[in-house]
Amino acid sequence: MIVNEQIAVDHGLKKDEYAKICELLNRTPNITELGIFSAMWNEHCSYKSSRLHLKKLPTKGKKVIQGPGENAGVIDIEDNDAIVFKIESHNHPSFIEPYQGAATGVGGIMRDVFTMGARPIANLNSIHFGSPQHKKTKNLLRGVVHGIGGYGNCMGVPTVAGQTSFDSSYNGNILVNAMTLGLVKKDKIFYSKAAGLNKPVIYVGSKTGRDGIHGASMASASFDEKIEEKKPTVQVGDPFTEKLLLEACLELMAGDSIIAIQDMGAAGLTSSSIEMASKGNLGIEINLNEVPCRETKMTPYEIMLSESQERMLIVLENGKEEQAKKIFDKWNLDFAVIGKTTNSKKIELYFDEEKVADIPVNTLVENSPMYDRKWKKTKLPKKNKIKKEDIKHLKIIDVLKKTLANPNVCSKEWIWQQYDHTVMGDTIQKPGGDAGVVRVHGTDKAVAASVDSSAVYCWAHPLTGGKQVVCESFRNLISVGAKPIAITNCLNFGSPENEENMGEFVECVQGIGEASEYLKFPVVSGNVSFYNQTKDQGIKPTPAIGGVGLIKDYKNMITMEFKEVDNLVLVIGKTEGHIDQSLFARTILDEKNGPPPEVNLFNEKNNGETLLKLIDNNLIKSAHDVSLGGIITALAKMCIKGKKGINIKKPKYLINEIEYFFAEDQSRYIIEINKKDFKKVADILHKNAVHFDELGTINENELYINNKTKVTIDELSTSNKSWLNNYMSK
């Protein structure tokens, strides 16, 4: 087939990009080469619209061993231990085929982590669906949950935390973001940089099939009516093979034969080989006849673009092939020497003794397009004034029950009970809390992780929203007693070619950058997913932040359930009564305009660090951050989990009860303390200039407000737990 401009356009390349390819090669590419360019230059692999902005994120810190640019980020957790972690999107495939899309998303992110030599110890996910009333939502939710469970459970890695939301902006484009944490010794981290000449290039894992061809290109385009036709671009996962691959790789890594290793993820053999060559400033020569294939008569084009799962590429030391092969034989996995490193700085492919591709590596990587897309700034919306008559008929308990049953607040037990969250025997905080916590096996340390996003805030004002998500992650880690260390981000946005969507991206990234800089909570890995839209309509901007923190002694971990009757409950942080963009405003008042709550980074840091001090002094019995639904929702959840009640007294503020209880002001935590410790706690809070209100005392089983209104915790629990169960069983 002779390549021309039209074929290039059909591959998702722009006309000027095709012209540039011809110019760089000084000739017309053949079809295999064009396929390689299209795979490397698409948005998903090249970050061509986002690179310019991502550069501004803070990525360094005392605890950062490896920032963005590798398979995953790495942070130091002392004693020669390190945590490898990353979050990644698998949105487009999951919408087309929810089970396989979600499953391979989980498989892909785990591979990114064990490629670096780390054993995965925890999985998390952030999943977003359309309106519950939308006809596709229920099946998508079920398929995605089964897919995540199907893969993670089989791998034997606990899924310890997550986030699920519903919003009509995802009706035609759901989001599935998967995150994995792995544990590795600091001196046994593996990288993808090839080194040395004539080193054998090894292919291990599953055979290559025709599945997933052009997956990365598909993930770089918007959906239209013909979406169903794209099913063949979705990869099919085999968690069993991945489990074998994990064990085999870790066994090989225990020795010293690996120079570089890279998993075959998006754009398969193409991107893995090119990445290794590019980082090592080398060339790679591959004989495609040596690639283990699942199907007959696969062409070089298909072999290079297949996204079959559970495959790895390894550059080995010379002479170690036999020893390595033994390990893969033991685990019944394919092992093939398919090429070698060269000094040509080119990627050279051979098939049936013919050279089928000859491309300088730098044309694919350094010379890949980078765009400074046009973008529009979002103005801070004007505040709304709540009218007295809109709220005077409202009964707090009724609103609370509605809030607890809201799809975005309700208990997600139906989901996480389908994930094995206890395998590996180190899960000390299960899903349903502020963060998942797993022990570092065999030590007193524990690692906390949470994943958060606030699409509504980001949509209302991207800059504030971006900051807020980072802060929320910070807060969730502190709530369990962990010191926040670093984050990974999954940036889900609409089309970068749309100025508004691009503006949302630019400003969210700016917000994320400001907050992570201030909180010393650097970004060590991440992923960008653009074109999350159907036709012209983009999703709400949804950056998901995965935060990781350390608890030095796991026995000091904090949980959110109320512990003991008569204990005192306080709220840390000032409540100003910010109602705009709150769940209350959006669902009860049906008011969708206005600014999100303001983020004050000083308060965020100060309040959080002060709470950590209280925890260090053993003064905290339980803690929970205040987020969606405000103070009273947070209190109710602590009651439900602890099977305890509370007598609440609203402090004598100027703001009214509704504002006080449902406002979503930031930087706040609810804490439970022993009465006798009150003075000590108050002293520490005063000394650090942290505002707090006394909220009340814990009782047996009822929630009282100002000694007037009351409701039993059982009733609140039913409101909270039934929505999702009922929805899924209908």
Add this chain to the structure above:
Amino acid sequence: MKSSVITFPGSNCDRDMDVALKKFGFKNKMVWHADADLPKSDLVVLPGGFSYGDYLRCGSMASKSKIMQSVINFANSGGMVMGICNGFQILVETGLVPGVLLRNKYLEFICKNVFVKINDKKNKYFKNVDNEVLEFHIAHNEGNYFCTQDQLKEIEDNNQIAINYCDENGKIEDQFNPNGSIKNIAGIFNKEKNVLGMMPHPERMIDPSLSGEDGSLFFKNLINNLK
């Protein structure tokens, strides 16, 4: 006391079991599925996981592994063999214990704490356990125990039911059955009661920081009974 834990391709609770056995005093060895011989053992454990990806039928391929002939011989000569979760599925496939394990009634994987009532204490697994009810942890997709009416009669006549799903007070009712198992069966013995297959994972409950501690109780008692 010496124990052996078999690792099949796809086993994923083998390490957890190793940790638990060692914690309570066993000298444990990990045994590879492709080995022919078992090391000298007082207890052999088939751990949980997804042996052979649960392809074909859960446990069926693992039951044909090389090591399994030795395990079967060991069991037939009176050796203690315990299968947990996928290990239970492997045991039913070998025929060492009767019945089959179907997909959970609601077709979903379930990971949660459950209560089980000990049905029989005249065996080395549960002898001397003070409690009648234990809080255990399950994590499975195919734990729905089923057998024919004839088999059931035989199982009951021989008192082969080890544990049943129940509430915290030991009440065995349908509503406390997480997966649809016939008679709320969570674990059963062979006739001689040296082979136990059960869905719950005691190895995940060996520490107050985890899902609970009734697993500790189980293992402490087990090693004492074997002495």
